[in-house]
Amino acid sequence: xxxxxxxxAAIIDTILRRxxxxxxxxxxxxxxxxxxxxxxxxxxxxWRKRPVTATDVAALDxxxxxxxxxxxxxxxxxxxxxxxxxxRALVIDxxxxxxxxxxxxxxxxxxxxxxxxPVLKVDGAVGPKTLAAVNAGDAAALWRSVFxxxxxxYGQLITGDARKRGRVEDDALNAAGWLNRLAEFMEA
Numbered sequence: 001x002x003x004x005x006x007x008x009a010a011i012i013d014t015i016l017r018r019x020x021x022x023x024x025x026x027x028x029x030x031x032x033x034x035x036x037x038x039x040x041x042x043x044x045x046x047w048r049k050r051p052v053t054a055t056d057v058a059a060l061d062x063x064x065x066x067x068x069x070x071x072x073x074x075x076x077x078x079x080x081x082x083x084x085x086x087x088r089a090l091v092i093d094x095x096x097x098x099x100x101x102x103x104x105x106x107x108x109x110x111x112x113x114x115x116x117x118p119v120l121k122v123d124g125a126v127g128p129k130t131l132a133a134v135n136a137g138d139a140a141a142l143w144r145s146v147f148x149x150x151x152x153x154y155g156q157l158i159t160g161d162a163r164k165r166g167r168v169e170d171d172a173l174n175a176a177g178w179l180n181r182l183a184e185f186m187e188a
Contacts, residue, residue: 007085007088008070008074008080009066011074011088011089011092011093012066012069012070012074014089014093015038015069015092015093015096016037016038016062016065016066018038018093018181018184019035019037019038019096020037021036021037021038021062021065022036022037022062023036023037024036024057024058026054029174030174033054034054034057035057036057036060036065037060037062037065038065038069038096039057039060039065039068040057041053041054041057043068043072044056044057044060044068046072047064047068047071047072069096072100073092073095073096073100074092076100077095077100077101077103077104077125077126078104078125078126078127078130078131079091079092079095079100079103079126081126081131081135082131082135083135083139084135084139084142084143086139086140086143086185086188087134087139087142087143087146089185090143090146090147090150091103091104091106091107091146093181093185094106094146094150097178097181098150098153100124101124101125102124102153103146104123104124104125104126104130105122105123106145106146106149106150107126107130107134107142107146108120108121108122108123108124108126109122109145109149110141110142110145110146110149111130111133111134111137111142113145114137114138114141114142115133119133120133147182147186150182151182154175154178154179154182157174157178158175
């Protein structure tokens, strides 16, 4: 009898597809700078605990990228403990795209919004209390709330970047990818 597929591996497969694995990019309009499979220069530097170069990013192999995603974006932020698969996938992808602390904050805000009162301290850290509240809550409603917060954040990025740089065409290039990424969650 086949063993069930590791849910984290399936989420990482999807993230790698969304990130265009094994494509390497280094566009001025990409705030992450040199990136391969969604792993940026800063992320790789932090992971390896030493300075790295764009060449190191370009040379990344899939095994290391998968290890980074599993450790930094699933296990360490506590997202593996979210029992609802759709919510877990959205929160992990949000952490990959915007940082685990921001994704955690959106999740905690969603719990508080649905409760109509502060139930959780919004500190960007998913611990046992956050997981208990999330897993006891309405997963579909939490998913919609996190999704909506993420969509608003994309709008803020696009507007803020356009104003800051005065280069709307760069933001339009990024916006299409960001919104395509979100659309996949609505279609799922």
